[in-house]
Amino acid sequence: MLIAHAGHWLTSVAYFVPVVAFLAWLVITQIKDRRGRSRG
Amino acid sequence: MIQIAHGLVSRADLPIPEWLFGWAAAMVLVVSFVALAVLWPEPRLERERWRPLPGALGRVLASRPIEILCGAIGVLLLGVVVYAGLRGTQSSTANLAPTFIYVAFWLGLVPLSVVFGDVFKAFNPWRAIGRSVGWVASKAARGDLPAPLSYPERLGHWPATAGVFAFAVMELVVSNGDKPENLAVAALVYSALTFIAMALYGVETWIARGEAFSVYFNLFSRISPFETRDRVVGLRQPLSGLAQLKAGAGTVALLAVMIGSVTFDGASEAPIWTGIAPDIASFFGDLGLSPQRALELTFLLGLTAAILLVYGFYRLGVVGARSVGGGFTAERLARAFVHSLGPIALAYVAAHYFTLLLFQGQAMGYLISDPLGDGSDLFGTADSQIDYSLIGSDATWYWQVGFVVAGHVAALTLAHDRALALYDSAKLGVRSQYWMLAVMVGFTSLALWLLSQANA
Numbered sequence: 001m002l003i004a005h006a007g008h009w010l011t012s013v014a015y016f017v018p019v020v021a022f023l024a025w026l027v028i029t030q031i032k033d034r035r036g037r038s039r040g
Numbered sequence: 041m042i043q044i045a046h047g048l049v050s051r052a053d054l055p056i057p058e059w060l061f062g063w064a065a066a067m068v069l070v071v072s073f074v075a076l077a078v079l080w081p082e083p084r085l086e087r088e089r090w091r092p093l094p095g096a097l098g099r100v101l102a103s104r105p106i107e108i109l110c111g112a113i114g115v116l117l118l119g120v121v122v123y124a125g126l127r128g129t130q131s132s133t134a135n136l137a138p139t140f141i142y143v144a145f146w147l148g149l150v151p152l153s154v155v156f157g158d159v160f161k162a163f164n165p166w167r168a169i170g171r172s173v174g175w176v177a178s179k180a181a182r183g184d185l186p187a188p189l190s191y192p193e194r195l196g197h198w199p200a201t202a203g204v205f206a207f208a209v210m211e212l213v214v215s216n217g218d219k220p221e222n223l224a225v226a227a228l229v230y231s232a233l234t235f236i237a238m239a240l241y242g243v244e245t246w247i248a249r250g251e252a253f254s255v256y257f258n259l260f261s262r263i264s265p266f267e268t269r270d271r272v273v274g275l276r277q278p279l280s281g282l283a284q285l286k287a288g289a290g291t292v293a294l295l296a297v298m299i300g301s302v303t304f305d306g307a308s309e310a311p312i313w314t315g316i317a318p319d320i321a322s323f324f325g326d327l328g329l330s331p332q333r334a335l336e337l338t339f340l341l342g343l344t345a346a347i348l349l350v351y352g353f354y355r356l357g358v359v360g361a362r363s364v365g366g367g368f369t370a371e372r373l374a375r376a377f378v379h380s381l382g383p384i385a386l387a388y389v390a391a392h393y394f395t396l397l398l399f400q401g402q403a404m405g406y407l408i409s410d411p412l413g414d415g416s417d418l419f420g421t422a423d424s425q426i427d428y429s430l431i432g433s434d435a436t437w438y439w440q441v442g443f444v445v446a447g448h449v450a451a452l453t454l455a456h457d458r459a460l461a462l463y464d465s466a467k468l469g470v471r472s473q474y475w476m477l478a479v480m481v482g483f484t485s486l487a488l489w490l491l492s493q494a495n496a
Contacts, residue, residue: 012312014059015489018066019482026474030363 053434061437062488065445066481072449073477076456077470083461085283085454090269090276098273111168118165118227120411125224128412135220136411139403141227142211142218147397150389153257157266157273160257161247166234167254170243188242191249196289199237201297203230203252205347208301212308213339215332255294259285259382263450282382282454287375292354295381299483300347302388306490307346308339317342353482354381360475366463376462377476380455384483387447391440391491395431402426437491444487448480455480 092098100106117140125137132138152159161167178185210217210226217223238246247254262281266273285291307313317338324334358374368376402424409422416422431439455476459469 011057011059012489012493014057015062015485015492016482018063019478019485022066022070022478022481026360026478029474 054437058437058488058492061441062485065441065448065484065488068445069448069452069477069480069484072452073456073473076453077473080453080456081460081466083457085277085280085457086461087280088276088284089280090267090274092272092274099271101273102268102271104271107162108168110162111165111171114163114165115168117163118231122224122227124411125220125222125227128220129414130220131413132218132220133403134410134413136407136413137220137223138218139400139407141223143397143400144404146207146211147389147393148401149257150260150386151397153261154263154386156261157264157268158258158261160261161254161268164247164251164254166231166238166251167243167247170235170238170246174243188245189240191241191245194289195250196291197249197255197294198290199250200252200255201290201294203250204256204294204301205297207252208297208304208343209340212301212305212343213336215336256298259294259298260386262379263383263386279383279450279454282379283457285379285382287378292374292378292381293351295378295385296347296351296354298385299381299388300350301343302385302392303350303486303490304343304346306392306494308342310490310493312493313342350483354378354479357475357479360478361472364468364471364475366468366472368462376458377455380451380458380476383447383450383454384480387444387451388483388487390443390447391487392494394439394443395436398430399426399428440491441488444484444491448484452477452480 093101121137121140124135124140128135128137149160174185210223214222234246234251237250240246241250248258249255259282261267262285263279264281265275265278267276267281268274308317317335320341321331321334321338324337325331329337355370355374358370358377361373361377362368362370403426405424406422409417409419409424411418452473456470456473459473459476460466463469463472
């Protein structure tokens with residue numbers, strides 16, 4: 001069922017790829033910054 | 041017919057998939073963000089710059105006779121709508137009341153406010169009646185009336201939030217929310233509550249802070265370059281009115297209700313909702329509720345969830361912005377940046393209801409001639425029809441994407457400008473805006489997804 005409707009929900013997921021990618025980049029950058037600050 | 045009115049027509053001729061428009065919109069936001077960081081080094085919208093319209097025009101437009109005339113028109117329209125709702129046919133399409141309230145008033149006043157400023161304040165029937173009664177009472181008392189109570193700060197925008205939420209419930213949840221008689225009764229109840237509140241706290245105070253429709257349209261009017269000060273209409277920088285917004289208790293909730301209610305209206309057409317709504321309704325039905333009440337409770341849950349989703353996403357951005365430093369509390373940041381949600385609310389309303397206003401708005405042509413739906417033809421326009429060929433489905437989509445992108449770029453600009461004013465260091469201000477950019481990209485993706493679902 002899930003696979004049969006994959007075309008539909010994958011299209012929906014595609015809309016949110018930019019925000020997920022951006023949030024991931026933001027969190028990774030923040031973690032790196034914190035690590036850098038705690039070392040330095 | 042309704043499908044066409046909502047723009048629910050498949051678009052076969054787009055050069056790229058619809059979801060790719062979402063990616064492109066996100067890219068536009070990122071590029072705008074970089075451009076703002078480089079080219080906008082100082083706050084510009086925070087400064088109050090206003091100048092009167094040239095000549096006597098500004099004074100004439102805001103003069104007492106014009107104010108009285110506009111107020112009288114507002115009172116007349118309220119009276120006609122209530123009368124039509126109570127005495128006219130109970131068909132939601134043939135009676136003036138539903139189309140006037142949901143389309144001409146609720147949607148039509150939004151672009152008018154954005155272009156011309158706070159026009160609703162001039163036509164507000166409750167303000168006109170409140171001021172007239174106050175004037176008559178002061179003449180009868182031959183002196184000043186007792187001073188109204190001071191407005192409690194903790195109330196803030198909460199009464200307006202409750203009012204906008206109640207309107208959304210009437211529109212999206214209540215099964216017979218478009219029945220003319222129900223709308224007329226709701227208008228009378230709301231009028232009574234408004235008069236009581238104005239008697240307690242004063243007409244202008246309640247209009248500015250508590251009256252739902254005044255606060256709602258005033259928020260949109262803050263985007264406009266026109267503003268009235270001391271009975272003179274003048275010009276200011278577009279968007280700068282939002283930067284002057286005094287955010288208080290309930291302001292964030294108000295914006296969340298404004299965006300969340302449109303979100304739910306769009307999502308309620310999506311398979312994700314139409315798939316689970318019957319199951320939730322059947323759960324409530326098993327608890328003993330009638331099918332109608334079960335469905336209403338289901339939609340109330342959905343509406344509340346959409347509002348909480350919007351609120352939660354904004355708070356997530358605030359928490360992220362706080363994490364970069366600066367020493368601000370989350371509440372302080374939430375109120376400092378909430379004005380940037382104004383253009384997003386506008387983008388959501390414009391994109392989602394664009395075709396509804398364009399098509400269903402034409403129904404006013406025949407409804408004003410036959411407001412009761414009894415076959416009368418007061419102005420000779422009762423035979424006019426809706427022209428659905430005004431705009432095609434592809435053009436509609438481009439307009440919708442344009443509204444969404446423009447609204448979010450405006451929101452980014454406001455947030456960037458506020459960050460420059462708020463943070464001691466420009467670098468910290470820009471870093472805090474990474475999180476606001478994430479919020480904007482999120483709202484953009486959500487808006488375009490909702491629009492695509494309406495066309496699925």
